[in-house]
C-alpha cells in the first residue's frame with residue numbers, strides 16, 4: 001500500500017453542494033472486494049427522497065446562480081484546472097474504485113486515464129463554440145437560434161465504468177452550462193465520491209456537480225423527478241426501458257440511453273490473423289468481459305477457421321495466467337464485480353453446455369473471489385441464450401461462415417447494435433461491410449474501441465442518443481428560436 005492510498009472509510013457520505021454531508025436517509029449497505037470477498041466498506045448510504053430533493057435544490061441554485069454567470073472561458077479554465085488536478089490524483093482514485101469493482105489498476109495509467117483526461121481536455125475547447133444560428137430578415141423577421149442548456153441533469157451509471165461514465169456525462173453537460181447529479185452504480189461508488197471534490201477545487205461552484213449513492217431505488221427517484229430535465233443513463237437494456245418509462249410518466253425529461261451489446265467481430269480469410277486475434281481476445285477479456293463493446297460473437301471465414309480457432313482457444317486458455325489481484329499494478333485481468341455477477345455468468349455458461357460446444361473454460365477460477373475462467377463456445381444453436389443475450393463475462397461464441405452475405409446476416413441477427421468489427425485487407429469489402437453492419441460504431445481491423453472525437457452509442461436496443469464528440473453536446477442543449485420583428 002502506497003502513501004497515496006485513499007481509505008474507503010472516508011467515503012461514506014454524499015457529495016452535495018460542494019461538500020460531503022451525511023445522508024438524511026439512514027439506510028446503508030456494505031461492499032466487498034471481489035478478489036477475496038472481504039468487506040471493503042460497511043456503510044455506504046442509500047440516498048432517499050429528502051437527499052435527492054436537497055441535491056436538486058442545490059443544483060437549481062447553482063444553475064440559476066453562480067454557474068449561469070460563468071463566461072465560456074471561465075468554464076474552460078475550470079476544465080483545464082480539473083485536468084491538471086487529475087494528473088496527480090486520478091490513479092489513487094482509480095485504485096480506490098478498483099477495491100469494489102475488481103477492475104485491474106493496471107488499466108489506470110493508460111486506458112482509464114486517457115478516457116478521462118482526453119474527455120476533459122477535448123470538451124474544454126467546446127465551451128465557447130455553442131454558437132447557434134442567424135437568418136436574415138427577408139420576410140421582415142430577423143431569426144436567431146440559441147443553444148440553451150437544459151438545467152438540472154442526472155447521470156445514472158453502471159458498475160463497469162464508474163469513473164469513465166461520470167466524466168463522459170458530466171463534462172459535456174457542464175461544457176454547455178448545465179449542472180449534474182451523478183449516481184454511480186451501488187456496486188462501485190467510491191471513485192465517484194472521491195473525485196467529486198476535485199471539481200470544487202478546480203473552481204466549479206457548489207452544486208454544479210454532486211454525487212449521491214444508492215441502488216435502483218435512488219436511480220428511480222432521479223428518473224421520475226419533476227425538476228430534473230435530463231437523465232443520461234448507461235447500463236442494461238431492462239433498466240434503460242424503466243428509465244424511459246419513468247421519464248415519460250413524470251415530466252418528459254430528455255433521456256439518453258447507452259445500453260448493452262453483443263458485438264460481432266467478422267474475420268475474413270484475407271485478414272491479418274495476428275491482428276484479428278489480438279483485437280478479439282483483448283475485446284472479450286478486458287475488464288473480464290464486463291464491457292459494453294466486448295467482442296462476444298466471433299465469426300470466422302471457413303477457409304481460415306481451423307487456424308484462427310486453434311490459436312484463439314490457445315490464447316484464451318493461456319489468459320488464465322494473467323488473472324490475479326486487481327490492485328497489483330502488474331496484473332492484467334481481474335474478477336467479476338461481485339458474487340451475484342459471478343453466479344449469473346456461471347449459470348448462463350452452465351445452461352450453454354447443452355446449447356453449444358464448450359471448448360475453453362466454463363467454470364469459476366479458484367475458490368476465493370469472483371474469478372471466471374476465460375470461456376469459449378463453438379457453433380451455438382441459433383436460439384441459444386449464450387448466443388442471444390449479453391453475458392457480461394469473459395465468454396465468447398465462435399461461428400463460421402462462407403460468404404460475405406452470410407457473415408453480414410449473422411452479425412446483424414440480433415436486437416443489439418452497439419459495436420461491430422470487420423477484419424479484412426480488402427478496403428472495398430470493409431467499407432461495404434461498414435455500411436451493412438447495424439451498429440452505432442464499426443471498427444475496421446479493430447473492435448471494442450472508442451474515441452472521444454466521434455459519436456458513440458447504439459442502434460436498435462443498444463441505446464438512444466450518442467455520447468462523445470460534438471454529438472454529446474447537442475443532447476445537453478435545446479435550440480431556442482428568437483424572432484425579431486423589424487417593422488416594429
Ligand code: NAD
Nearest residue numbers: 157158159184185215216219220235236239258259260292
Ligand atoms: P444496471 O442496468 O443493472 O444498472 C445501471 C444503473 O442503473 C445503476 O446505477 C443502478 O443502480 C441503476 N438502476 C437500476 N434500476 C434502476 C431504476 N429502476 N431506475 C433508475 N436507475 C436504476 O447495469 P449494470 O449491471 O450496472 O451495468 C452493466 C450494463 O451496462 C451492461 O448491459 C452493459 O452493456 C451496459 N453498459 C453500456 C455502456 C454503453 O456505453 N453503451 C457502457 C457500459 C456499460
